[in-house]
Amino acid sequence: MIELIHASKRYPNGVNALNDINLKIDQGEFVYIIGPTGSGKSTLIKLLDGEEIPSSGTVNVVGINVGKLRHSKVPLYRRNIGVVFQDYRLLPRKTVFENIAYALEVIGMRKDMIRLRVRQVMNLVGLDDKGNSFPSELSGGQQQRVAIARAIANKPKVLIADEPTGNLDPAMSDEIMALLQKINREEQTTIVMVTHDLPLVNKHKKRTIVLEEGHIVADLQQGGYVQHD
């Protein structure tokens, strides 16, 4: 499903963000990627969603060589994956309903089907009554749930979440985690979640990949992580 083979990323300013990463994630897995600031977590996400091109090696997601995509083809690739960002990235001038519907409009889905699916995912994330609100009228947790609803609306095979609980308090974080696990279970979506929220990782144990200075230093299948200084 997701496979990185000898993937490295070196930015033009000389920073080696990722070094020779080999990683395989199977269909239906739920994987945490953790590590301190500057360990290359964000770069890994950017390689996966096509925002950055690996300096060497290959990145394969759902059978597509992401690093070789042309600029104009990147959006087409992104229809196979859903991405949730720490800062939500909702369109500020569209309502909740419109934000979620937009991801379906772009793939040319019929109006009535869009309405049906948007209601479905709004129900799934527990925001049935917020359809006409604008993002600025919602709490952080609610906005993140809208972003998750948008990301899963077109039933992607992979959901990538970049610190989805980064701006939320622990109670909210648990809610989001419960939601992600529900999506993983009910829609068979592969989930890759980048986080530095260690209590969360230890509470909801999943396969955990630890990054440090651009290297994978641990890949714990049984999950849980004790920080060693």
Add this chain to the structure above:
Amino acid sequence: MISRFFRPIKEGFYGVGRHAAMSISSASAVTITLLIISIFLIFSFNLQQFTKDVEQSVQIAVMIDYAYEEQSQMDKIGIDIGNIEGVNEVKFSSKEDEFQYYLDGFEDEAQKEVFEPFREDNPMHNAYYVSVEDGSNLKVVADQIAQIEGVDSIDYGGESAVVLVNALNSIRTGGGILAGALSLLAIFLIQNTIKLTIFARSDEIAIMRNVGAKNGFIRSPFLIEGIIIGILGSIIPIMLSVFGYIYLYRIMDGVIISKMFVMIPPHPFVLKIGGILLLIGMAVGLVGSFFSVNKYLRWKR
């Protein structure tokens, strides 16, 4: 299918509405530019009209030698003149016509009587009146006509006619260059304004790409928005130039300085100007947003 066609239009209108302040600032840049362009348009169309009038009134009078008064000889001269490059129209005037024209020049009946006996022994030449396509060619064409066998003499108002035509032509060329440069400057200005308005929305464009929108899908509402802004910006210049020109025409009595410079009548001229301004406004809005959106589409992968 229908919704695919109407979506960008609908979104374009929403975009203008939801970014009202930005839209107004872009539209006013269009307005100012179009005002200047409209003045240039009206000026240069009128100048073009003056020049055409003058050029049409300037013609070469060709007098045919008395020894070439056979019809076949005169026809040959006419054909030879017509074959010269740059000749627009050749009109024949017989010596009888010329005599009558000469007599008509006198207001006093008595004086006409004096010349009446000459009608039998007509001293006039058969003549051709030649108009040229381009007034600045006047002298060249006239010189060539003078070479034709059987031409007694030519008269084209001499150097002064050439100077006038050349002067008008160079004013027209200069005006054209100035208007062209001004339009380029305008597009640059408007493009910058639109770029600023879209810059505020570069995040929006990045998000659209994030959720899988193709470039064309993102671009089309912005293009419609640009066209709408162009139309909004052209309303005031169109109104001003239509009613302004009609008013100007009325108070100037249709002429500038003297009867020699006749203004173009307002109808349908003002409609033409209005249409051109509308088209320029739409085109500038479209081109401006096209370049600006493209820039921000490339901002992130």
